[in-house]
Amino acid sequence: MNAPGKTTYINWAESIDLKTGRPVENPGIRYEEAAVELWPGASGGHNWQAMSYSPRTGLVYIPIQQMGTRISRDPTEQSDTAFNVMGLVIQPVVRRPGDGKGSLVAWDPVNQKQVWKIQHDHFWNGGTLATASDIIFQGTADGWFNAYRATSGERLWRFDAGLGIIAAPMSYSVEGRQYVAVLVGWGGTVAALSEVADVGWKYGAQPRRLLVFALDGDKELPPSAPRDMKVHALDDPSLVLNEADVAAGRSFHIVCASCHGAGFRAAGAPGPDLRESAIALNAESFAQYVRAGAPDRGMPPFEWLSEDQMRQLHAYVRARAREALGTREPYDPTKAAAQATPAKAASQPGTGDVKAGL
Numbered sequence: 001m002n003a004p005g006k007t008t009y010i011n012w013a014e015s016i017d018l019k020t021g022r023p024v025e026n027p028g029i030r031y032e033e034a035a036v037e038l039w040p041g042a043s044g045g046h047n048w049q050a051m052s053y054s055p056r057t058g059l060v061y062i063p064i065q066q067m068g069t070r071i072s073r074d075p076t077e078q079s080d081t082a083f084n085v086m087g088l089v090i091q092p093v094v095r096r097p098g099d100g101k102g103s104l105v106a107w108d109p110v111n112q113k114q115v116w117k118i119q120h121d122h123f124w125n126g127g128t129l130a131t132a133s134d135i136i137f138q139g140t141a142d143g144w145f146n147a148y149r150a151t152s153g154e155r156l157w158r159f160d161a162g163l164g165i166i167a168a169p170m171s172y173s174v175e176g177r178q179y180v181a182v183l184v185g186w187g188g189t190v191a192a193l194s195e196v197a198d199v200g201w202k203y204g205a206q207p208r209r210l211l212v213f214a215l216d217g218d219k220e221l222p223p224s225a226p227r228d229m230k231v232h233a234l235d236d237p238s239l240v241l242n243e244a245d246v247a248a249g250r251s252f253h254i255v256c257a258s259c260h261g262a263g264f265r266a267a268g269a270p271g272p273d274l275r276e277s278a279i280a281l282n283a284e285s286f287a288q289y290v291r292a293g294a295p296d297r298g299m300p301p302f303e304w305l306s307e308d309q310m311r312q313l314h315a316y317v318r319a320r321a322r323e324a325l326g327t328r329e330p331y332d333p334t335k336a337a338a339q340a341t342p343a344k345a346a347s348q349p350g351t352g353d354v355k356a357g358l
């Protein structure tokens, strides 16, 4: 066994104790004692999408993501990018260049060091495949399917797949002809991290596909909607918002955020952006839809929500739509904390009995 190197920024442990196999923790990194900033954050450094190994190069090809998480028990830290998981406020942290983005790292496991690295533009990229012809395939959040030289990382080819790719590719051969297949589809935990993982895919606008490539392939993909970073928010200007409801909805919206996005900023999947929803414009149609859900389409029924909770969630969606339209000031937790306790009190209701989550 050799001492592990670091593939991404880590602040919670200095090393692994090779006798016990336990990490040697840095002091002051437990949120039970005080608010902490952890690196890697809640999404980990490389523990989601599949990595691959090439016995030919001896290297491991790792999809890395770099982002921190602030974890606090202070409810006044609740912001529009944070989750309140039963009283624990969890917030993405992006500080340095490369934070909030992913990369592809070729890692030498014997010498525990990086051999080459491709910096990606976005956070949530695909798994990797290493082939016997020394090619590494990986899809990216922005929908490119790439082939790199396994020894150097030089990009040899890429294909615009029209939607984000998170799956790992695979290769197989039939009657001597080699194929490379990849599932093109966007989702996973992107909604929870929508602040960094929103790259402009819109729910249902781009088709999910299984794409299969061969050297002499000649098919073309039919065109589909491009990425769109604009929020096409709807608003009913006559609606008067109750600020206590907005605050309660903010602290409580984790019940919806794993699909509709932190702060109701969606990331294209698994659910649509509620700021753009006509159903969410009106309190009654919102409550009716949310109670019944659309289970055959992935929207669970929420018949257990109280009328107050429903009204609070609706108020928060409406506030966020106005913020997207620029007709309302975004919420600033530092200002709110500086103001007195009413804001604190307003952020409490609803947090005690959250059922759904990640």
Ligand code: HEC
Pocket: 255, 256, 257, 258, 259, 260, 270, 271, 272, 274, 276, 277, 278, 279, 280, 286, 289, 290, 294, 297, 298, 299, 300, 302, 313, 356
């Ligand atoms: C497990 C994922 C998931 C969760 C959790 C979830 N939703 Fe949804 N929601 C969806 C999906 C998927 C759709 C789209 C259904 C369709 O295609 O018609 C949707 C649609 C909606 C719509 C209709 C949007 C439109 O205009 O078509 C509303 C409103 C809505 N959800 C509100 C909520 C609220 C409020 C919560 C929290 C109480 C919530 N959802 C939680 C997945 C989810």
